[in-house]
Structure formats: structure tokens, C-alpha cells
Amino acid sequence: MQWLDEHCDVLSKMWENLSEHLFYDANSKLDSSYHKLREAAVALQVFAIWVPESVPRAERLSVALKQADLFYEQIIQQRKQVHLVDTKSQLKKCSQNRMGAILTMEGADALQGELENLRLFFRLGVRQLGLTWNYANEAADGIEEDRNGGLTLFGKKLIAEMERLGIILDVSHLSVRGFWEVIGTNLPILASHSNCLSITPHKRNLDDEQIRAIINKQGLIGITFVPSFVCQPSHKATVDHILRHIEHVCSLGGENHLCFGSDFDGIENKIKNLRNYKEIYHLKNALLQHYPESMVKKWAWDNGFEFYLKHLPS
Template sequence: MHVWDGHCDVLAKLLERPELTFDDPGLDANRARLRSGGVRMQTFAIFLCDRKPKPTMDDALESVRLFQERILADPAFMPIRSQKDVEELSKDLLRTGAMLTLEGADVIEGRTAYLRALFDLGVRAVGLTWNYANWAADGVREPRQGGLTVKGKQFVRECNQLGMIVDVSHLTETGFWELCEMSRRPFYASHSNAYAICPHPRNLKNDQIEALFRQGGIMGLTFVPYFLRKGSGAAIDDVLRHVEHVCGLGGERQLTFGSDFDGINEWVRGLEHAGCYPQLIEALLRRYSETQVRGFLWENARQFFNSALPEV
């Protein structure tokens, strides 16, 4: 089965360690592991927020350069920017799709020109903030737990107008509900789990999940062990508990996966890297039909992005 993985931090590692290549065995989601795991669409996040004291637009542009030179230089990878690209990828079984996102809008600094520049370079989704506050919004670790700023609300309107998809992973609950009220386009959670199963602040509560689905969004379950269960020793069965819960909230056709590979320093037992996806697939098939599993792994994400991305 093919896999659409909605979030990894390969670019952050390549930026931190210039000596690395996309083939380095130290990467969870390197070229060989994506291939062996059946990953035919990988989203690559530009993640800078905890890497530098004050990340800049130059840092984001350097991440884009690495994406182009280390990943897209391989003809086996194709950039995904539009509905047309998604349709082409669905027919081309030899290539792997690669899409850029921005995790935390700090570097945009409220400037429309910066947003448009990143969009022109292929960035197709943006999380308003990471775990803490910035000019746009509060993150889940910010003590005051505020929502969107005035500039943040204007930014959402600009994203809606431009066709940039908004990602609510890392956003406070207050900010989530403000976004629900004002967004005119579907948004999504690239890598979050169910709070009812594991009460971590990065996970979404039941009413948030249901609202996300009503808005036409998708939810990417992630393999961060401490988002899956309290304590240590997370295993594939813990991922399945979140799958079951989200399906129970009506998410069978809106559930996807966003591994967070290369953004974590501990791993789910049996899901240590992208090449382990077949083990998750095997476990899913023991509980769900082949049609349902294909939906979780590929079709749900494909349908969302095939409508949320620009046409061409």
C-alpha cells in the first residue's frame, strides 16, 4: 500500500548538520527508508523555532534551498504544489511526491510579501506558531493560553485568499476556536493525536476533532511516543488506540498520518523510521478493511489536498 506522510523534520536536520545527505542513515526518513516503507508522498516541514534564538527569513530560504538541492534534485521526487500535481502523482507509480510546509510563522513577521514569497517557492501549508507565542498566535506551551493576535487574524485571511493551508497542530485551544470561526477554507492538523486517549497539550480534544472534521479538514496521527500514551514504551497498539478513537468521532475518511520522523528523539516500538510503515499497515489490516486502511494511509490525504491546493 502507498503511504502519504504529512509531517517530517528532515530539513531541520539537514540545516543543522550541513554534512548530511538525504541518504544518511542517521535520518529517520531518508531516501531508502521512504522507498522501503512505501511512502509515495512526504511532506517536509521548514522548522526553525527551537533551532535558533530568532529564526529569520534567510533561514527559511536556506531550508528551501536544501529541499531543492538535496531532495528535488533526484528525478525520483516531484514537487507537489497544486491539484494537478496530486493527480499526476496518483498516476505516476515511479516517483515520490514532496511538499513544503512551514512549522511556525515566526519568520514571516506579519509581512504579506514574505508569505507570498514562500508560497511562490512551493510552501503550501503553515502552522501559525510552534509551542510558544509569536506575532501571530499563542502555542500550546504558552502560559497565558491566548489565541490569535490582530496580525494573526489578518494573516489567516491572507492565507485563505492566497490558498495557503493553515495547520492547527501547536495552536492553543483558544486559537483553534478563533480559527474555526473565521477561516473560510478548510484547515488541518498535520501531526496531533487524541487528548481523550493521551491528555498531552499537543493533542486535540473531542470537540476540536469533530469541529475540524465539520470544517472539511484532516487529522494526521503522529508517532511521538508521549503524544500516544503516558509514560514510556509506546508501541504500534498505542497508535491503533488513537485510530479507533478518531474513527469513533466520525473520522474514518479524515484520518491520516503525520509521523514527525526526524523531529523526535524517542520512537514508537516497531515504528523507529519510515521504513517501518509495513508493520503499521499489517497491524491496521488486522482490525480494519483494506479499503479503510488505504483511506488512512493515502486516500484521505489525497482527497483533502486535491481540493485544498490551488488548481494549477
């Protein structure tokens, strides 16, 4: 069974300390290193460009470009064992033996309020973008902003340009008001790494109405392995708790809209027996104990593949 992972933070880890986080190193400290992904039969990995809030505004574009450069130099070009997926034809080439990689941006901070920077990253292969991380930027408020603001004027222009270019919108981390403003647009929508608020009351999770809205938009919901999103208190989170979120999305009609977004390399605390992709078999076994293999295969691969097959450019 092959897997598609909607979100990892390998690029920011490599940017912070490349010597300790080499993607192809057999002893890499990365949760989502090449060898771990290959062992887990990951056929498509989404790599996020993420610029920490601590980076001064004037340097954010530069940091994002450095992460894009690492993506190409250290992952795509170095050994040519992972190929860029920016079109339908490249998506169809993905397999357990030929891993694909989608480049995405977690937050529009690096755009610095300029649409030409969006076009620049599109030309660099970015096909998916989340407007915010947790806090406010030029485009919108993030989920941690108490004022719960929506899209700014630039954010609305950004959405229009994303529609023109054909960029997928990721609503994970976006404020609730922002979510409801973008759900009515023509953009394809996914939540790359978010769970269910009614199961675990963390503000980064989605409430039932948001989940239904994504389902109605024919979008995707990437169940994530972040312990505090899976269970509270987070130290008690187990693989079985993940199944509760899956079951809840299914109860809302989301069986064909589920996938996984690990957030590996973006989290310090891990769920027992799910600390990196070498341990994904624990989740696979738990799923197969409760659901038919055909259904598990949909969540691991088919739903995400069909979504990208519909929305990536030809």
C-alpha cells in the same frame, strides 16, 4: 499500499548538519531518507520548514530560506526522483515510483510579522502553514503558552492573506483559543501531527470537541508517532496504542478524515518497531489485523489525497 505522511522534520535536520543527513544517501541517518520512504511506498511526503526558538528573531527568515533552498537543491533537483507538489496536476502524478513532496511551514516565526514574506514563501512553493510551534510569535500563541492567547492583529491579517492565496492552515501546535478562532474561518484546516487528548492526556493532543470541529470542516487529522502523544508513560508506547487513537477518531465520525503525520526526524525517542519508515510495515500489519484493507488504504493514502485534490490550486 502507498502512504502519505503529513509531517517530517527532514529539512531542519539537514540544516543543522547536512553532512550527516543527506536525503539520498543509502546510509542516511534520516528517519525519512529517500531510500526508507521508497521502501515504505511513501508516494507523498510533507516536508516542514521549522526554525527553532533558539534562533534569534533577526535570523529566522534567513534560516527558513536556507531550509527551502535545501529542499530544492538536495531533494527536488539533485536526482529528480522526487517532484514538487504545489498544484492538483502535480498531486495526480504521485505514485510509489514517483514520490511527491509538499513544502510547508511549522510556525510563522520566519515571516517576522510581514505579509510579503508569506507571499515570498508561497512563490517558493509553500502550500500549508501552521501559525505557531509551541510558543508565542507575531501571529498567535502556541500550545505551551499558559496564557492561552489567540490570534494577534497580525495573525488575523495573516489568515486573511492565506485565504486570498489559498494556503492550507495546520492547527497542530496552536493554542486552544487560537484553534477556536481559526476554525470559523474559510481556510481548509488540518492537524498534521496530533492525537487524541481523551486517550493520552498531552496538551499537544486534540480534545473531542476539536476533533469533531475538524471533521465538520471536512479537514484532516494526522495521527502521529510521537511516543508521549501516543501513550503515557511514553516509554511504554507501542504500535497497538496508535490503534486506540485511530479507533477513537473513528468513534467520533472521523473515518474519512484520518491520515498519518509521523513527525519523523523531529523526535528523538521512538516507538518500538516504528523507529523510521523502514518499519512502517509493523503499523500496516497491525491495522490490517483489525480493519479491512479498504479502510486502511483510506488512512494511508486516500483521505489525504482527496483533501489535497480539493484544496491545492489547479
